[in-house]
Structure formats: C-alpha cells, structure tokens
Amino acid sequence: MRTNQLGSSELYVSEIGLGCMSLGTDEGQAVKLIHEALDRGVNFLDTADLYDEGRNEELVGQAVQGRREDVIIATKVGNRRVPGQEGWVWDPSKEYIKSAVKDSLRRLGTDYIDLYQLHGGTLDDPIDETIEAFEELKREGWIRYYGISSIRPNVIREYVAKSNIVSVMSQYSILDRRPEEAVLDLLAENGISVIARGPVARGILSDRGQAKAEKGYLDYSKNELLAVLKELEEVGGDTDLSHLAIRYALAHAAVACTIPGASSLEQLRHNLAAGKREELSPQDIQSIQAISRANQYEAHR
Numbered sequence: 001m002r003t004n005q006l007g008s009s010e011l012y013v014s015e016i017g018l019g020c021m022s023l024g025t026d027e028g029q030a031v032k033l034i035h036e037a038l039d040r041g042v043n044f045l046d047t048a049d050l051y052d053e054g055r056n057e058e059l060v061g062q063a064v065q066g067r068r069e070d071v072i073i074a075t076k077v078g079n080r081r082v083p084g085q086e087g088w089v090w091d092p093s094k095e096y097i098k099s100a101v102k103d104s105l106r107r108l109g110t111d112y113i114d115l116y117q118l119h120g121g122t123l124d125d126p127i128d129e130t131i132e133a134f135e136e137l138k139r140e141g142w143i144r145y146y147g148i149s150s151i152r153p154n155v156i157r158e159y160v161a162k163s164n165i166v167s168v169m170s171q172y173s174i175l176d177r178r179p180e181e182a183v184l185d186l187l188a189e190n191g192i193s194v195i196a197r198g199p200v201a202r203g204i205l206s207d208r209g210q211a212k213a214e215k216g217y218l219d220y221s222k223n224e225l226l227a228v229l230k231e232l233e234e235v236g237g238d239t240d241l242s243h244l245a246i247r248y249a250l251a252h253a254a255v256a257c258t259i260p261g262a263s264s265l266e267q268l269r270h271n272l273a274a275g276k277r278e279e280l281s282p283q284d285i286q287s288i289q290a291i292s293r294a295n296q297y298e299a300h301r
Contacts, residue, residue, distance in 0.1 A: 001014045001015065001016065001040070001041030001042065001043075001272075001275050002014070002015045002275065003015065003043070004193070004256040004257065005193070005256065006072075006115070006145070006166055006167055006193045006195075006256050006257070007145075007147075007165070007166030007167050007191055007192045007193040007256070008166055008191045008192075009115075009144070009145045009166040009167075010144075011072055011114060011115065011144070011145065011166075012043075013043060013044040013072055013256055013257045014041055014042045014043045014044050014257065014275075015250055015256070015257055015258065015275060016042065016246065016257070016258055016259075016260070016271065016272055016274060016275050017042055017043075017044030017045065017046060017195070017257045017258070017259040018033075018034065018037045018042050018044070018045050018046070018259060018260075018261075018262065018268070019046050019197060019259035019260060019261040019262075020034070020045055020046060020047040020051070020056055020059075020060055020261075021046075021047070021048070021051050021056065021261055022261035022262060022263045023056065023059060023261075023262075023263065024263060025052055025055050025059075027059060027062065030059040030063065031059065031062055031063040032265070033262060033263075033264075033265065033268055034059075034060065034063035034064070035063060036265055036268055036269070037262075037268060037272070038063075038064075038067060038070070038071065040269070040272050041272070041275070042272065043070060043071055043072050044071075044072045044074065044257055044259070045060055045064070045071060045072070045073055045074065046074045046075075046169070046195070046197075046259050047060045047073070047074070047075045047076075047108075048075055048076035048077075048079075048117075048119055049075060049076065049077060049079070049100060049103065049104050049107075049119075050076065050079045050088065050119060053081065054103070054104075054107050057075060057104055057107035057108050058107045058108075058109075060073065060108060061107060061108035061109035061110065062109070064109075064110075065109065068110060072114045072115065073108060073110065073113055073114050073115070074113075074114060074115035074116075074117060074147075074195075075104050075108065075113055075115075075116065075117070076116075076117045076118070076119035076149055077096075077097050077100045077101065077104070077116065077117070077118065077119060078090060078091065078092050078096075078097070078118050078119040078120050078121070079091075079119055079120070080096055080100070090120065090122075092118060092120075092121060092125045092126065092127075092129075092130045093126065093129065093130075093133075094126075094129045094130065094132055094133035094136075097130065097133040097134070097137070098133055098136065098137065101113070101116065101137055101142050101143065102142075105142065111142075112141060112142060112143065112144060113142065113143045113144070114143075114144050114145065115143075115144070115145050115146065115147055115166070115167065116134065116137065116143040116145075116146045116147075117146065117147045117148055117149045117167070117169060118130060118134075118146075118147075118148040118149065118150075119149050120149065120150060121148055121150050121152065121155045121159075122152070122155060123152075123154055123155060123158065127158055127159070127162065128162070131159075131162060131163045134146040134163070135164070145166045145167075146163075146164075146165060146166070147165045147166055147167035147168060147169065147192075147195075148165055148167075148168055148169070149168075149169035149170070150168060150169075150170060151170050151171055151178065151179075153181075153182040153183050156168055156170075156183050156186075156187075157183075157186070160186060160187070160190050160192060165192060166192060166193065167192060167193045167194070167195050167256070168183070168187060168192060168193075168194055168195070169194075169195040169196075169197055169259075170183070170194060170195075170196065170197070171196075171197050171198040172194065172196040172197070172198065172199065172249055172255070172258075173196070173198055173199050173200065173201045173205060173245060173248070173249055174201070174205060174232070174244075174245050174248050174249075174288055174292045175201040175204060175205065175217055175218065175220060175225075175228070175292060175293075176198065176201060176217075176218060177289075177292060177293070177294050179194065180252070180294065181294065184252050184254045184255075185254070187254045188252070188253045188254035192254070193254060193255070193256035193257070194252070194254045194255045194256065195255075195256065195257050195258070195259060196249040196250070196255050196257070196258040196259070197258075197259050199245050199246045199248075199249040199258045199259075199260055200242045200245050200246065200260055200271075201217055201245070202217065204217055204225060204229070205229075205232075205241055205242055205244075205245035206241055206242040206245075207240070207241060207242070209225075209229045209241065210226060210229065213225035213226055213229065219293070220293070228291055228292060229241070231291045232244065232288065232291060232292075235284065235287045235288060235291065239277065240270075240273075240274075242260075242270065242271065242274065243273065243274040243277050244280075244288075246258055246260060246271065246274040247274060247277055247278075247279060247280050248280060248285070248288055250279070251279065251280050251285055
C-alpha cells in the first residue's frame with residue numbers, strides 16, 4: 001500500500017484508509033474488518049464521536065489494542081448530544097472541544113489522538129476560539145495534529161488563513177467534483193492534505209451502480225447517471241469502476257488519502273485492491289472530467 005505525507009505533519013497515511021462509520025455495532029464483525037484492513041496495509045482509521053453515539057470509537061479502540069503504534073487514528077468533534085434529547089447540537093466552543101476529547105480518548109482506549117477534526121463548521125462559529133482549543137490540545141499532548149471536515153469553501157479558507165490544520169476531509173468523487181472548484185489547488189499550495197470521503201458516491205461508482213442510481217445523486221438525474229456510468233466503463237476498459245473512482249479521487253496532488261467505507265470483508269478487500277492499480281494518466285483524467293460534471297457549491301458557499 002502506498003503512503004502519503006498528511007500535510008506538513010509527520011504522519012504518513014495509507015492512500016486508502018478505512019472510513020469506520022459503516023462498520024456497524026457488532027463487535028466481532030467490526031474488529032474483524034479493522035484487523036483485515038490493517039493486515040492489508042491500511043494504517044489510517046477514521047471515526048467520530050457522533051457515529052453510533054460513541055460506539056464506533058469504542059470498536060476502533062478495541063480493534064487496535066496491541067497495535068496502537070502502527071495505526072493513525074482520526075476522530076471528530078463538534079456535535080454535542082444533549083441528555084434527554086434526540087439528535088445533537090452544534091458546539092464548536094473551546095470548552096466543549098476540550099471536554100469532548102477526554103471522552104473520545106476514553107472510548108478509543110488511548111492517551112493521544114493522531115488527527116482531531118472539527119466535524120463541520122460555519123462562518124458564524126467562534127473560529128479563533130475553536131483554533132485555540134485545538135492548539136492547546138496539541139501543546140498538552142492529547143492530540144498530535146488537527147484538521148477540519150468540511151465542504152464549505154469559505155470555512156476552509158478561514159482555517160487555511162488562521163490555523164495550523166494539516167488536513168481537510170471533504171466529500172470528493174467523479175460525481176462530486178465540488179472541491180476542484182475552489183479548494184484543492186488552495187490546499188495543495190498551502191501544504192494541506194485532503195482526505196477524500198465518498199469516492200464511490202454511495203456505491204453508484206461500482207458494479208451496483210445501476211441499482212444505486214435510481215434516486216439520482218446531487219444534481220444528477222437517474223438517466224444522467226446511467227449515461228455517465230456507461231461512458232466511464234468505456235474509459236476504464238478492464239479497470240473495475242470502483243477502482244477507477246478511487247484512483248480518480250487520489251489523482252489530485254492535494255489528496256493524501258481516500259476513505260471508502262466497508263460493511264463486509266468482501267467489500268473491504270475489493271476497495272483495497274484499488275491500491276494495486278496504476279495511477280491514472282493525464283489522458284484518463286481528462287476523459288473522466290469530460291464525462292462528469294464540474295458541480296457547483298451554490299448553497300454551501
């Protein structure tokens with residue numbers, strides 16, 4: 001498995017990591033999936049305190065016992081659950097971040113987090129206070145580095161200008177090229193890496209694509225998706241469509257890692273096989289971009 005430096009950090013992450021949100025809550029199955037990923041060269045695991053109300057972090061923690069030094073754990077903060085209420089509220093305050101990290105550390109069974117990410121964010125947030133919280137956690141040794149998970153260009157620009165983030169996690173795929181519009185080049189120029197989530201676009205960019213395309217995707221209609229899939233298959237030739245999609249997400253210089261999820265060993269092994277594929281040529285990338293749409297952020301600005 002190839003590895004890439006994550007921004008300006010000392011972390012070198014496998015180019016294909018594991019998005020743990022889809023692991024489920026069964027301990028045996030989740031641990032088996034994570035162990036399989038680690039055995040096949042994955043060293044980057046992404047979770048969040050929000051997933052399954054913290055259960056996901058617990059499962060990641062159990063799976064890496066005895067292997068902690070070989071694993072880069074990323075988790076997220078900012079969505080606060082209120083006792084007695086359903087759902088959560090957004091809370092990027094310094095007080096909450098510095099409190100929530102202790103809970104994540106306990107659930108993960110570790111005394112440090114490699115990459116702590118703000119799980120969202122808006123321009124109305126107390127951004128300077130949020131940054132101060134992450135910087136203090138770094139100095140205190142609870143986290144090694146921090147980043148944000150966001151699809152909002154203006155928020156990303158604020159953190160690029162004001163903070164020491166090493167990464168931005170963002171949805172990015174052949175069918176969701178919004179990061180190309182405004183932020184990929186900016187991040188590459190500033191030595192900040194992208195962690196690309198959703199590279200197979202909810203399974204549409206896979207051998208199950210026709211069935212998954214039924215409800216459309218972003219501003220693509222079902223018929224548009226089916227036409228795109230047909231053309232992509234022609235470009236890919238004998239390359240599996242999901243492998244083509246994962247390699248596309250990794251093709252931009254800003255992208256260090258992509259994190260397809262997996263809920264079965266078969267799906268995991270199939271995703272990781274994309275790591276054995278050759279990198280896409282400039283001609284392949286041009287052909288793919290001619291087929292797909294350069295999506296607009298619109299309401300997300």
